[in-house]
Amino acid sequence: MKKQFRHLIAAVALVLPVAGFASEGPALEKAPINIQDTESLQRGAQTFVNYCLSCHSANAMRYNRLTDIGLSEDEIKNNLLFASDKVGDTMAVAMDKKDAKVWMGAAPPDLSVIARSRGADYLYAYMKGFYRDPSRDTGWNNLVFDNVGMPHVLWEWQGEQVLKKSKDAEGHETRTLELIKAGTLTKLENGKANTIDYDRRVADLVNYLVYMAEPAQVKRHQIGYIVLMFLTLLLLPFAYFLKKEYWKDIH
Incomplete structure (x- = not known):
């Protein structure tokens, strides 16, 4: 019994440092998720199909499930069915995985249940966390996912951010983002960034990803x-x- 107890203590001691390391990183802003908001889900589905589905698949999701959020089959066919011919098909991507690995270094992951594996807050911060980084092949990096391989597909909406680093009196480093070039959904007003419209569109996308993970x-x-x-x-x-x-x- 004592031997088992010692083993348990040793296991806990090994896990605690890992847990502490995993908790490090930027604080995640609460994502404004509301899966009862069908208009938000429809806007998110539109963004997903137009900006994400060209590289990322969602093989566990069928187009006809979008009828659950108020879209008719005709609306799906006319506005969202670009990568397939039938409404009953899954949201598969045309890009071959081998080609994707050659072009990008790794095949983009399937996003069917990304909201369940990563969490809505993480995805919300991730889509808001891109900044210019000339050292990266894509020219972009991410505050939440360091050395990310994905380019910033929504940069025209958000504009361009740069990373700012500062240290307090105790030497703790703080990393923040500063908008230096406004996009179509952001503004620079008296040197201050107004990102309300972009944040709403990102919230719509994350809202849809949360819905898609469990329609x-x-x-x-x-x-x-x-x-x-x-x-x-x-x-x-x-x-x-x-x-x-x-x-x-x-x-």
């Missing part, structure tokens, strides 16, 4: 609300009369 969750949540309302209406009168029965001799 049934929208209907599941709706059914859950209906069930709770039904149980409340059903059990409330029963609870009221049961309370009266228990307390009838006191009141």
Whole structure:
């Protein structure tokens, strides 16, 4: 028993430094996710198809599942079906994995469940964290994913950021981003960056990625609300009369 306990202590001691190392990095801003907002999901799906699907696949997602967020099959065919012919097809990418590895060094990952593996906050910070880095082959780096191989596909929307480093009195380094060139969805006003519109479009994209990781969750949540309302209406009168029965001799 004592030997097992010592082994357990040793295992915990090995895990703690790794956990501490994994927690390092920039603080992640809370992503404004709302999978009940169908307009946001539709905008996110549009961004995904136009900017992400050329390299990244989503093989666990079918185009016809977009009907769950208020799109008709005709709207899907006319506006979103660029990489396939049938609405029932999966969101596969035309790029060959071998070619992608030669061109980019590694095949871009499938994004079907990226929101579940990375988390919405991470994805939100990642899409806002690109900055110019001449040392990289693509000319871009990322505050959240250092030495990232992916170029900044939304740079025309966001503009160009640069990395600023500073140290406090104790020598702790702080890394921040500064917008130096505005994009179509950002502004530079009196030397200050206004990125509200770009942040909203990124939030829409992340919102869609969260939905895509589990498309049934929208209907599941709706059914859950209906069930709770039904149980409340059903059990409330029963609870009221049961309370009266228990307390009838006191009141």
